[in-house]
Amino acid sequence: MKNYKLIIADDHKMFLDGLLSILASKKEYEIILTANSGKNVAKYLDINNDNESIDLVITDVNMPDLNGIELNRHIKNKHPKVKTLVVSMLHDAQTVQTLTQDNVDGYVPKNAEKAELIHAITTILDGEKYFSQSIKDVYLKGMFSNEKSLHESLSKREKEVLKLIAQEYTTQEIADKLFLSKHTIESYRKNLISKLEVRNLAGLTKHALKLGLVDE
Amino acid sequence: MKNYKLIIADDHKMFLDGLLSILASKKEYEIILTANSGKNVAKYLDINNDNESIDLVITDVNMPDLNGIELNRHIKNKHPKVKTLVVSMLHDAQTVQTLTQDNVDGYVPKNAEKAELIHAITTILDGEKYFSQSIKDVYLKGMFSNEKSLHESLSKREKEVLKLIAQEYTTQEIADKLFLSKHTIESYRKNLISKLEVRNLAGLTKHALKLGLVDE
DNA sequence: TGTACGCCCCCTGTTTACAGTGAGTTTTAA
DNA sequence: TTAAAACTCACTGTAAACAGGGGGCGTACA
Numbered sequence: 001m002k003n004y005k006l007i008i009a010d011d012h013k014m015f016l017d018g019l020l021s022i023l024a025s026k027k028e029y030e031i032i033l034t035a036n037s038g039k040n041v042a043k044y045l046d047i048n049n050d051n052e053s054i055d056l057v058i059t060d061v062n063m064p065d066l067n068g069i070e071l072n073r074h075i076k077n078k079h080p081k082v083k084t085l086v087v088s089m090l091h092d093a094q095t096v097q098t099l100t101q102d103n104v105d106g107y108v109p110k111n112a113e114k115a116e117l118i119h120a121i122t123t124i125l126d127g128e129k130y131f132s133q134s135i136k137d138v139y140l141k142g143m144f145s146n147e148k149s150l151h152e153s154l155s156k157r158e159k160e161v162l163k164l165i166a167q168e169y170t171t172q173e174i175a176d177k178l179f180l181s182k183h184t185i186e187s188y189r190k191n192l193i194s195k196l197e198v199r200n201l202a203g204l205t206k207h208a209l210k211l212g213l214v215d216e
Numbered sequence: 217m218k219n220y221k222l223i224i225a226d227d228h229k230m231f232l233d234g235l236l237s238i239l240a241s242k243k244e245y246e247i248i249l250t251a252n253s254g255k256n257v258a259k260y261l262d263i264n265n266d267n268e269s270i271d272l273v274i275t276d277v278n279m280p281d282l283n284g285i286e287l288n289r290h291i292k293n294k295h296p297k298v299k300t301l302v303v304s305m306l307h308d309a310q311t312v313q314t315l316t317q318d319n320v321d322g323y324v325p326k327n328a329e330k331a332e333l334i335h336a337i338t339t340i341l342d343g344e345k346y347f348s349q350s351i352k353d354v355y356l357k358g359m360f361s362n363e364k365s366l367h368e369s370l371s372k373r374e375k376e377v378l379k380l381i382a383q384e385y386t387t388q389e390i391a392d393k394l395f396l397s398k399h400t401i402e403s404y405r406k407n408l409i410s411k412l413e414v415r416n417l418a419g420l421t422k423h424a425l426k427l428g429l430v431d432e
Numbered sequence: 433t434g435t436a437c438g439c440c441c442c443c444t445g446t447t448t449a450c451a452g453t454g455a456g457t458t459t460t461a462a
Numbered sequence: 463t464t465a466a467a468a469c470t471c472a473c474t475g476t477a478a479a480c481a482g483g484g485g486g487c488g489t490a491c492a
Contacts, residue, residue: 011327012305012326012327013326013327013328013329013330014231014234014235014238014303014326014327014328014329014330014333015230015231015234015326017234017237017238017330018230018231018233018234018235018237018238019230019234021233021234021237021238021240022230022233022234022237024237036327087230089228110228110229110230110231111227111228111229111230111252112229112230113229113230114229114230114233117230155467155468155469156468157468157469157470158468165418166418166422167418168414168415168416168418168419170415170416170447170448170449171448171449172447172448180469180470180471181470181471181472182471183470183471183472183473184469184470184471184472186449186450186471187469187470187471187472188469188470189449189450190449190450190451190452193450193451198384199384199386199450200384200386200417200449200450200478200479201416201417201418201421201449201479202381202382202383202384202417202418202420202421203384204418205417205418205421205422206382206421206425206430206432209422209425209432210432214422216422216425216426371437371438371439372438373438373439373440374438386477386478386479387478387479388477388478396439396440396441397440397441397442398441399440399441399442399443400439400440400441400442402479402480403439403440403441403442404439404440405479405480406479406480406481406482409480409481415480416448416449416479416480417449417479
């Protein structure tokens with residue numbers, strides 16, 4: 001029986017402890033590292049490249065410093081041999097889609113059964129991918145709704161401006177902040193109003209919140 | 217050594233499994249029931265009143281059907297002998313305050329250490345209360361911040377206007393809708409901006425969302 | 433009975449947002 | 463390499479929001 005080396009990243013220590021308890025029953029899984037942020041995992045992998053051969057990183061999505069999405073991206077770029085399994089309680093269409101685009105190996109919600117988690121891990125370690133049904137549902141729903149198209153239709157700069165608008169900055173202030181002309185910002189605001197099909201700052205702000213560009 | 221009867225309610229099965237693993241090491245704790253919603257716990261307690269004597273209910277806050285706040289309230293009303301410990305990852309000032317007002321026996325965040333959880337449980341079973349430092353911080357911050365008072369200081373009419381503002385109506389439109397003068401609405405908007413300490417429609421909209429006056 | 437508060441209205445300004453139109457430059461991707 | 467998309471800037475208006483005043487009217491409550 002082969003031995004596998006695992007890393008777990010979750011900023012909820014209690015959950016982490018729980019996960020450890022669950023995996024403790026399986027002797028073929030060796031937990032090399034547990035971390036409460038993605039940054040420590042990335043650092044570990046970068047430093048111990050080639051020496052250790054980590055098989056799987058299990059990670060939450062919401063974490064300080066480096067979240068699960070960024071961690072997965074880092075792993076897939078710098079350590080493509082390492083498998084990744086996301087275990088999260090959030091599973092909005094956007095997150096799922098981003099992760100699958102970034103070639104994540106699996107996604108299981110935190111309300112999954114213990115058995116399903118084990119199954120996901122073994123499946124992934126066998127070289128296949130594993131996604132819970134609820135995750136697949138979310139993914140498909142996201143594909144056919146227009147929610148996503150709104151997100152995608154916004155460019156980087158537009159999102160940046162939208163964020164600042166929702167943070168109550170005036171056009172002039174945003175222009176100063178971004179070292180752009182006031183006219184440019186006005187153009188962006190106009191386009192945003194048009195694209196998002198709203199009438200004014202209030203509507204823009206609601207979308208900014210929905211897109212998670214600002215807190216609260 | 218006394219034996220204690222526990223109930224655990226959490227809709228994240230994986231977390232629940234983890235909690236069970238943690239508590240399995242302590243033989244004096246007998247897990248009578250686990251549930252993924254507060255409703256089942258309330259039902260169990262109501263039916264088995266007097267027969268079983270549950271000592272402690274450990275519960276999450278966010279659950280379907282009956283959430284942790286409602287469950288705690290139910291327990292404290294109908295089964296005052298049963299202790300309650302909230303284990304949650306959300307701990308906003310409002311939630312903490314409501315729960316303490318409802319006489320919850322303890323509150324530990326999910327990112328707490330395993331040891332702290334055990335400590336909380338033993339403390340509560342000894343008849344005392346236990347709140348993590350981070351929870352106390354949140355509580356105190358909530359006490360001395362103006363967050364809550366801001367909300368409460370809004371009159372009925374102000375909330376009505378605020379709602380319409382967040383729904384992207386202009387001053388004139390709101391005036392027409394409410395059969396008021398445009399000047400009146402402008403006064404309200406001005407007062408709202410002043411009271412809520414924001415700068416413009418964007419800030420007002422965020423507050424309207426926070427107050428739940430509008431959807432999304 | 434007076435004073436606090438919610439509600440309603442008005443005036444004068446200044447600033448900002450909104451609407452329409454047009455156009456050059458750079459980046460990206462087919 | 464060319465076309466599309468993103469990014470940038472400009473001009474002209476009109477409408478609305480923002481800022482700072484003031485005041486009257488009714489009710490509740492101490």
